[in-house]
Each structure stands twice: as C-alpha cells, then as structure tokens.
Amino acid sequence: MEVLDWRLFAEAMTEGQIRRRGVRDEGVLAILASLPRHRFVPSLGETPSEEELEAAYGDFPLSIGRGQTVSQPYMVARMTELLGAEPGMKVLEVGTGSGYQAAVLARLGCTVVGVERVASLAERAARTLADLGLPVEVRCADGRLGWPPGAPYHRILVAAACPRVELPWQEQLAPGGRLVLPLETGRGFQRILVRERTSEGFRDRWGEDCRFVPLREGIEGAAGK
Secondary structure, three states: OOHHHHHHHHHHHHHHHHHOOOOOOHHHHHHHHHOOHHHHOOOOOOOOOHHHHHHHOOOOOEEEEOOEEEOOHHHHHHHHHHHOOOOOOEEEEEOOOOOHHHHHHHHOOOEEEEEEOEHHHHHHHHHHHHHOOOOOEEEEOOHHHOOHHHOOEEEEEEOOEEOOOOHHHHHOEEEEEEEEEEEEEEOOEEEEEEEEEEOOEEEEEEEEEEOOOEOOOOOEOOOOO
C-alpha cells in the first residue's frame, strides 16, 4: 500500500465518525479529511501498513508515549467546532501532545501557541508540525499557567481533563474570548465546558460528556521549544 492511500482513511473517518455524529462545521470537516493523522502517531513508520492506517484513523485515542494520547478524531472536531475559532485569531492550546489539535487550528488560519509539559513530546510535535509546513509555536511549560508572553488570546483550548478552570487561562483570555476544556465533574466523569468572557464577566454553557487524560502539573524534562 502506498502512503498516499491515507487520504481514503481520513475521508472515511470524517464522514463515518465525525459528520455522522453531528459535527456540521464544513471547514473543520474539510481539515480533518485532509490532515494526515498517522503522522502524529510516533509508533508508525514512513509507510504504515493497511492495519496501522486503519487504527490511526479509528474512532478512539491513540498512545503517543509518556502516558499521553492523540485525541479521538470526533472529540478533536467537536471541541474545534465549539471553540469557534476564525482565521487570524490567536489561539492557545494547553496539552499539545502530538500536535494534531494544534495542526487543525493552524489549518483554520489561526496563530497557534501550543503548550506541552513533556519536553520530548513538545520537541516531537514541533518537528511534525514544521514538517507539515504549519507555523505553530510550541512551548514546553506547565500548561496550568497558560503562556503569558503570548496573551491575550481570542481562544483557549485545553486538551486534558481539568479539576478546575485555572485562573491564568481566564486572565489570558481576551474580552469576547472563549475557553473550551474538559472539566472533571466528579466520580470519574468529565464534560466539555465552554466559557466565554463577556463585558459582565464569564458565561458558561456545556457540551457533551468526554474522556481525556488528566492535566498534570510541572514540566517533565528540560524546557526546550
């Protein structure tokens, strides 16, 4: 099988897993259908087998090492849709991991800053994104603190389960901005929270239940990019 065949899997993933489950943003759907998700799975080689490609575009998260995952395609699409990012917006992503979600945001035309606490993952994500020609700024830092040098942000997306909404995220959100994150709701459950900054304060609404790896504190490895 030639490597270009990955597009068939990406298109099938988008139509069968994402559109069918209710994602309607055509821009997001087009990006997911044209983005090589297998490039963000470090265990795959240069020419993945048919079985490996099928798994890479399956409806589930995949391990990228260090206890982290590349998120389920549907959840990436859904959180991107809820984020409502538009071309030219500055977006902070907390928990960059493999760089897949950051790639989607960059393809939307956003200026993206990605924060990842594990140095080796941050470095690998930066390489993958650069290889794909996507100008994402990846920083190795404690995501709970956001990334103050780039603030304010029009949008902030957190790709790890949070026990609370961290104050720095709210402080770094621009007026009229939007924050999307999976919030722990007790007894092992998580639900997507959409928080908007208005002239009167913050306004919340809820998305669906979800499952993400937990947000962790600190930095693992020497800070690099």
